[in-house]
Amino acid sequence: MDMLLELDHISKIYGDLHAVDDLSLTVPQGEWLAIVGSSGSGKTTLMNMIGCMDTPSKGSVKLEGRKLEDLNAGQLADVRKNLIGLVFQKFYLVPHLTAVENVMVAQYYHSVVDEKQALEALEKVGLKDRAHHLPGQLSGGEQQRVCVARALINEPKLILADEPTGNLDEKNEKIVLDLFRQLHEQGTTIIVVTHDALVASCAEREIMLNHGVLVGEKWNDEKAREAYEAAGGKPASTGAKVEGAQTGETAIGFADPTKAAKTGGEE
């Protein structure tokens, strides 16, 4: 099994604050990983570093075998547009472009614009009939689906989603998760940052951060874990000398306290 992503003792330090503290993690091609933790735990900082939008203060990020710290801004932009699809909590659609144009923007920066393909991507997320509406004319769920269509239009190897269902109701949350499930079945690697237990539980594997420190890891799919370990994959770990940190080669399970974050504990 090839490792798509390898984090080697990465830290992000702002002054005295360790937003991410000495984390090592490997993610194989095709895995669905959820990064969970409460607000301020360093999830988004970690995601930014994986997504080539931030650089670690220490350690190394390797994506598809390439060390990101060796790349300049232009090369990082190339990695972003060629390998990564981004889904945001707040959608971030261009407000003066229609749904299909927002999808085509990703094509524009990637390679060649193809409106037919963009419409097909919207059809995949159930929005073909809303293709020529401006974001302001779409509901939150529809906007997020446009965002997913934009993320998958260039067929990226890795989809990074930051709280993709954070602003959605349950119905739209289900639609988006179903889309992720389909992408995962097609072999796309998905890393989702969330503090929604339901979203996290859809992933094969979850890691938990607390104040930037890895404090737990669990597998929701035993077959995936076995395949991972068989391929030489090791549990995530941290070098941080903090109580409760997952420092060794043994995963520390956790009881998904994040379920309370969205549902208010009514899971």
Place this chain on the structure above:
Amino acid sequence: MTNTGMFFRMLFSAVFRRRSRAVMAVVASLVGAATLFCLAMICIAVPQQMNEEMRAYGANLIVTPTESGADGKVGIDSAMVQHTTEMVAAKGSEKHATYRYENVRVNAAPYVMAGIDTAEVRNLNHHWVVDGKWPSAGKVMIGRDVADAMGLEVGGRITIGYRASDNTSTSAPSANTDANNTGSQQSANSSTTGETSGQQTQDGRVSSDIMDTSGTEFRVSGIVDTGGSEDSIIYAANDDVAKLTGTTRGVDVIEYSAGTEDLNALVKSINSMTSMHVKAQPVTKITSSDTRIITMLQTLFWIVSLVVLVLTLVGVGTTISSIVSQRRNEIGLRKALGASSAAIGIEFYVESAMYGFIGGLLGTAIGYGLAQWLCVAVFSRSISFNWWLAAGSVILAALVAVIASIPPVHRATRIDPAVVLREE
């Protein structure tokens, strides 16, 4: 759809689907373009207008004969007047008037009388203040000084005597012509300072009798007051002067108000034609003050234009800076999607150029309307549309918008794309 098509689709969407913000940028460019174009049009129109206005203050070129006949003044004959006028007209618009100067006596006192074509002189000298009427057959117009000296009023009578001996001069009238004045008085004086008693008899009459007050009676039709040498001259119609002197001859001075841009070149070309036996001189007083005032006005307008240009730059810059800062998230998103800083920069510069172009087009049209209105209100004349200036105005507006957008766009393209993801 090609990528170029997508580029323009994004561009037009940004302009036309974000109308309120686009309008702000267009209005900023519009105001600048309108003011600049209006000022530039006036900068061009004012010298033309000033030139015409200054020409209303008399001639800027005088032509005098270079030699006189053996038996006295010959002047410039009508054929040569016509030929000289054709040369002047070939270089631009022209107005002219001819003067025949004679020394006459009024109550035995010597005066200068000018034979004129009333319509020509009147057309050339709009600034002359005439109390009463211009001269006509049997009626003369006298200068203010003459009227005061003799206690004459409009409607009064004046007896003018002519002595041929007073007018036999060996020196050409133009010899002493001072180019710093219109030449009228100087030409006349050169004749006056000639021999007044050298010839004892002429036409059988004795001219040495200074107490002889006989002559032809004329009615005073008007009194001219210019504050200059004209105030000491008596003006009469050419026919009356011919009748009084009993001779018909050429004129002593042709005054031109020439519309040529290069007066000195015209003077040179006339003077180079020695066979014409005339001498041309620019009237320095008029031409230099004309040039000075126009230069001052143009300098003033260009300074104001420069200030407006700087203010426009600041205004457009502030507006575009505000628009760009409102789109920081969008820029961050585009970078997150893999856009390079250069690609984003080009998109924003072209968008700014478009705002400048639209604002420039509208502003130029409004600026022309303003300039037209101003010229009609102030100068009572319309101005024609200058297409080159208009094209320059539109291009400048677009350029200013692009230049003004460089700092904010440069700042925006350095946005860390992580900012759009930094909300946990």
